[in-house]
Amino acid sequence: MANEYAVEMKEITKRFGGLTAVKDVNFQVKPGEIHALCGENGAGKSTLMNVLTGKFPPNSGEILLRGEKTRINNPKDARKEKITIVHQELELIPDLSIAENIFLGNQPVTAAGVDWKQMYAEAEKILLKFSLSMNVRTKIKYLTVGQQQLVEIAKAIYLGGNVLILDEPTAPLTGREIDFLLDMLAKLKETNISIIYITHRLEEVFRIADRASVMRDGKMIDTFDVKSITVGELVAAMVGRKMENMYPQIETKAGEVTLEIEDYSVPHSLYSTNIVDNASMKFHAGEIVGISGLLGAGRTELMSAVIGAYKTKGSGTIKLNGKEVKFGSPSEAIRSGIGYVTEDRKTTGLILNQAIRFNISMASLSRIIKAGILSPKKEKEIVSELKNSLTIKTDNIENPVSSLSGGNQQKVVLAKWLATQPEILILDEPTRGVDVGARYEIYTIIKELAKQGSTIIMISSDLSEIIGMSDRVYTMYEGRVRGELSKKEMNEDSIMRYITGIA
Amino acid sequence: MGNIKVQNEKLKKITDFALSNFVIIAFIVLFIASCFLSPAFLTINNIKSVLIQNSIYAICAIGMLMIIITGGIDLSTGSYVCIIVCLTAGLIQKGNGILSIVIVLLLAFGIGAVSGSMVACLNIAPFIATLAMTTILKGAAYMYQTGQSRRIDGTFLPNWVKSSTFGIPNPVSVMIVVFLVFLFILNRTRYGRSIYAIGGNKETAYLAGIPVKRYLILTYALGGLCFAIGGVLLCGRLGMGTATVGDGYEMDAIASVVIGGASMSGGSGSVVKTIVGAMLMGVLYNIMNLMGIASYPQMILKGVVIVLAVLLYKAK
Incomplete structure (x- = not known):
């Protein structure tokens, strides 16, 4: 029998x-194909x-590589x-250079030690x-997360492999970087390598x-030929029910101007x-305003500087409800009713090994102190109420946040800021690494907040x-702020033109 | 099947509980074992002397705990104790009475604030900042002490430290008060809650509106205060000022905190378990002394206990 599959898990x-x-999963990958592996967080993909x-060696089942039964008991x-696998969490060493990271443990050597010249030359070739x-x-630490990710992938490709x-x-990439990567993978595919691609972004699958x-x-639901299915069918298979709409339909109405930059x-x-x-921007009560731009366009920097959290201090005028203000630190912004959901929940949003309760009440301690x-x-009251209204899936608020799935962790971050009862909520990439089902829930919470009159500022690459x-x-x-688009003017094409500097 | 699963879960809960509270269990086991190992152990006099001897260590350990919770460390504990012993005796000699104690406590608080500022504002690693403070304080203590006789026998401090109130030795009462105060601070105040957050993730804490710098400075200051309380008690016990004391106090304090389950990377730790950790070491020493084990093997055993404790917490 010809080996139709490069990898066969039985x-x-x-x-x-x-x-x-993972239970009784069958999974086959052909040589020279890009095979997307989809599912919500906790579905068993990882x-x-x-x-x-x-x-993790399996409890039962077997793995066939090119038709031959193979035992894979350890990473070796x-x-x-x-x-080769490229993990979500990057495994580069921050204090070594790009070249050193690519060749880690594998440096070209001469009799005198590492052949630096050749190493740098080779590394340049790989990046090119x-x-x-x-x-x-x-050094890796001076790169953006997106660049680091590309280096990591370049390294994996250099190491080569069959799978x-x-x-x-x-997840950490934007616009052009994603295009880069996807083009690269399409080219790579032609070398007959099998690529397994885990993603939450369905448009990439297609x-x-x-x-x-x-x-x-934990079960394999189905394998589809991508050409013959629709987004709806794929989503339905992932969540186990039909998703009529990706976004909740809740009417919101803009009121007075609250924040002015x-x-x-x-x-x-x-x-x-x-x-x-x-940059100049205006935000109204009851309104959801998106800020779109590529990585490095200054979206995050603008908003974090406004609340006093950025490394450098900004200059210009900020008006809150008509009065000029200046925030020297996030605590001042919080006292004025501004909440800021940062883009990376693991490093700036949560304390992972602390209890869910601890994390939710962290920014609103003044409310539970008499x-x-x-x-x-009082703390338990506030936390339990938020846990229920945000449907955070846990049996005990004393469990550590690290025990939750990505979507539920993100809800904890949201709960932390909702506990401060903010008038203005800034959300930076609110659904990054969050599965489809939880996304809808988060969108609903955001819409409800706007409906109740909060000002929502949403930075997103999506x-x-x-x-x-x-x-x-x-x-x-x-x-720079390149343009302002109303609901009617908004579409992928018009936004893309502005954020890539064409318009 | 289902029954087994439930049983398994129960078993897991019990082991989890045992592992996270093992210092308390170990203490109880050691205590009971000691009662059988030596008839001299469970006597009022012996228990009193264990408590008195270890009250100073325990108070220092509480100060260290606060600092370790923020993810820091203070290596200058021994030097604090040393300089405070000298200064207390010196000030009492000069006839400042009870005011001497107020002065040294405030001074230690201030020294701690300096260490804290180095860590929080100048971004010096806690290990280095407090290492520098160690030699500064030690040097200052020697300069102050050279050529002086600082005996204060018969003054109010040695008399108070050696007496009891309601049958409880005064140093033990001090330890209990310090324990209760810090138990309250850590669990029921904004500051206490915040230092766990700072130790867990500084950046997240700052973005959540916690005044990270101010609280870090305060923590090192409170640590200094605890070490100074230990120093004052030691001065009273010795009945004199001398610059030859205090060596190794930081190590005992760190050991108690670690045996009490705190993580050296910060964000966790409990006052109760730290006190029990300090007492565990104390009882261990005591029973070994009573059984006639020499002091060098004792040191080896101490090291083994620390490693065992850390391994058990890791198993969780």
């Missing part, structure tokens, strides 16, 4: 203690891939079979293949994948240029999210 079951993470890469076996123009001597697994590679497998609750500039933290240049004494009863949620959108390009 009846794989993996249990952790009493919990079955576990299945960890079985394939030897991190996987490496021998040239199965990827059309990346970076100095290979740059390349990418776990949500585009753009590059040949086939897509959907997992739910005029001629606001923020200096760059390293260079003498401005990362935000003369005469300097903290009231555990164009469909911007269009689906915003009443109005500001577009930014290289630190």
